[in-house]
Amino acid sequence: GExxxxxxxxxxxxxxxxxxxxxxxxxxSTYLYWYKQEPGAGLQLLTYIFSNMDMKQDQRxxxxxxxxxxxxxxxxxxxxxxxxxxxxxxxxxxxxYKLSFGAGTTVTVRA
Amino acid sequence: xxxxxxxxxxxIKTRGQxxxxxxxxxxxxRSVSWYQQTPGQGLQFxxxxxxxxxxxxxxxxxxxxxxxxxxxxxxxNVSTLELGDSALYLCASSSNRGEILETQYxxxxxxxxxx
Numbered sequence: 001g002e003x004x005x006x007x008x009x010x011x012x013x014x015x016x017x018x019x020x021x022x023x024x025x026x027x028x029s030t031y032l033y034w035y036k037q038e039p040g041a042g043l044q045l046l047t048y049i050f051s052n053m054d055m056k057q058d059q060r061x062x063x064x065x066x067x068x069x070x071x072x073x074x075x076x077x078x079x080x081x082x083x084x085x086x087x088x089x090x091x092x093x094x095x096x097y098k099l100s101f102g103a104g105t106t107v108t109v110r111a
Numbered sequence: 112x113x114x115x116x117x118x119x120x121x122x123i124k125t126r127g128q129x130x131x132x133x134x135x136x137x138x139x140x141r142s143v144s145w146y147q148q149t150p151g152q153g154l155q156f157x158x159x160x161x162x163x164x165x166x167x168x169x170x171x172x173x174x175x176x177x178x179x180x181x182x183x184x185x186x187x188n189v190s191t192l193e194l195g196d197s198a199l200y201l202c203a204s205s206s207n208r209g210e211i212l213e214t215q216y217x218x219x220x221x222x223x224x225x226x
Contacts (some may be wrong), residue, residue, distance in 0.1 A: 010138070021223070030211050031211065031212075031213075031214070033214070033215075035217070041216055041219060041220075042115075042201055042217040042219040042220045043162060043201065043203075043217040044217070045214060045215075045216060045217075048214060088154065090153045090154075091194075092212045094211050096167065096212065097144075097158065097161070097166045097207070097212050098156040098159055098167050098169070098212065099140070099144075099146075099154075099203075099212070099215060100151075101153060101154040103153050104153065104154075108124040
């Protein structure tokens with residue numbers, strides 16, 4: 001569970017949808033998370049998905065999980081300037097007691 | 112409920128000194144984890160405690176240590192500071208009860224600058 005990969009940058013126009021992608025390598029992953037970090041702040045939990053689910057929707061956020069390809073995505077609908085931040089995906093698996101993070105995707109929302 | 116709190120928020124130390132950072136978890140949470148965040152290495156796991164027992168430790172030198180108290184509050188200590196220890200140190204807590212680490216909630220972090 002050490003190789004979580006994310007694209008580093010995403011630029012999106014205000015009002016459009018953003019899609020942030022992540023791949024993970026550990027097939028025994030149980031929970032997969034998305035966190036948001038704004039400048040100078042800690043990590044804010046956005047949403048998570050259990051590994052036996054394919055999709056989870058929470059207001060403007062939609063998480064899709066493709067276990068076959070070990071691919072996780074976060075879609076943000078109607079992206080706003082307040083969504084500009086770094087987004088991290090993370091995984092954990094039984095008895096590991098830690099989160100393994102990707103490098104983070106910096107999302108820039110332009111007017 | 113109050114969130115995870117960390118003190119101090121900012122610290123400036125010089126090489127060779129030691130530092131202690133403190134973390135108070137969300138009330139009722141018994142698992143506390145520590146992470147180091149740097150621009151070069153990203154988010155790296157330091158250690159995790161549950162009911163005063165360390166259950167996992169990351170790949171950091173022995174200069175990094177931690178402990179958890181009976182009230183679930185946790186401290187981490189870094190001795191003989193090096194320039195490369197400059198980072199944001201994040202604490203997270205969860206209500207973990209079993210083998211799976213449940214959702215972790217993070218504090219605002221302590222920003223350490225080593226000169």
